Amino acid sequence: MADRLSPSMEMYLKTILSLEKDGQPARVQAIASALDVKKPSVSGALHSLKQKGLVVQQSYGAVHLTEEGRTVAKQVTARFEILKRFLSEVLGVDATNTSREACELEHVLCSETVQRLHLFLDFLEHCNLDVNAIMEHFQEYLQQRLAGGHCPNCELKSGECGTKPADRA
Amino acid sequence: MADRLSPSMEMYLKTILSLEKDGQPARVQAIASALDVKKPSVSGALHSLKQKGLVVQQSYGAVHLTEEGRTVAKQVTARFEILKRFLSEVLGVDATNTSREACELEHVLCSETVQRLHLFLDFLEHCNLDVNAIMEHFQEYLQQRLAGGHCPNCELKSGECGTKPADRA
DNA sequence: CCCTCGTGTTAGGAAAGGCTAACTTTTATA
């Protein structure tokens, strides 16, 4: 398999797939709006994706994924969905942030790691009834700790990974 | 607080802190080797970090972190350690990959998410004895699934997030 | 004291990915 695409190129593919799924033709303008970039950036990116054989586009027309492009787009999208689930279901990250953050992670994590995350979610969901109780317990613990409580057994110092105490009040 | 530094700049700071911790003076050459870049790249980066007030360096001499630079470097390092622990202790990611992957994540995840991950590890470690059993159960499940077993309740299709069946044999 | 060699810096350039401005093509409407 060729080297991984850049985050930027993966985003273009993911966006094209997503527009297609919504039944919209993937026009330059629509891609630009979805990614919050300008049209010339899209044109440039498409030029590069065409060279790689991942999309086709008749001049001045809509963009279509090739089979290979579709495969990559689906992979990226699948990663995104798994990461979003993990962030929200396990870590309880705020809905405002899950998409943005999953979107950065999807370009960075290797398949193996995403798969393990997927299996972790799968495990929590299907394979052990006790797990739900544990996860609820974790969510409670999380709320307490985020509210300022302190675990007596733990040397976690607030601020050490970038969150100041004031941020968590 | 100012905007987040670029991944690259965070890496320079983290590396300088790490060299200092090893008792070595943070010279341009040492930083270059540690990051696998050439000396002029380091000079350029240091120029930018000096302008931001994050490092000081007498000309042709060793580099030192300012108080602010040290704070950032420590935050990045702390994120790295937490992510590495999560990847290895929870997901069982291979030791060869944990550092590389944690190193990419550390620049991408927001403080809130890293903190939640930290609390998750903390929870697993200190706050519920049953959790260990669950996690061991997960590790077993992981091994089975990675060896080709299939969860009857789960529609996980191999390959959908980029791992081909052949990769997992 | 000078010279050499390792280390640091500067100059100049490439690639990626974004931008604006200006041009071309298509579409839609009067």
Add this chain to the structure above:
DNA sequence: TATAAAAGTTAGCCTTTCCTAACACGAGGG
């Protein structure tokens, strides 16, 4: 059908981060 608006493209530029080549400093050996 003529033409204006919308959509796409091209040209040219900026920033970041890396590179190579060439130059400058500075500590140790003759």
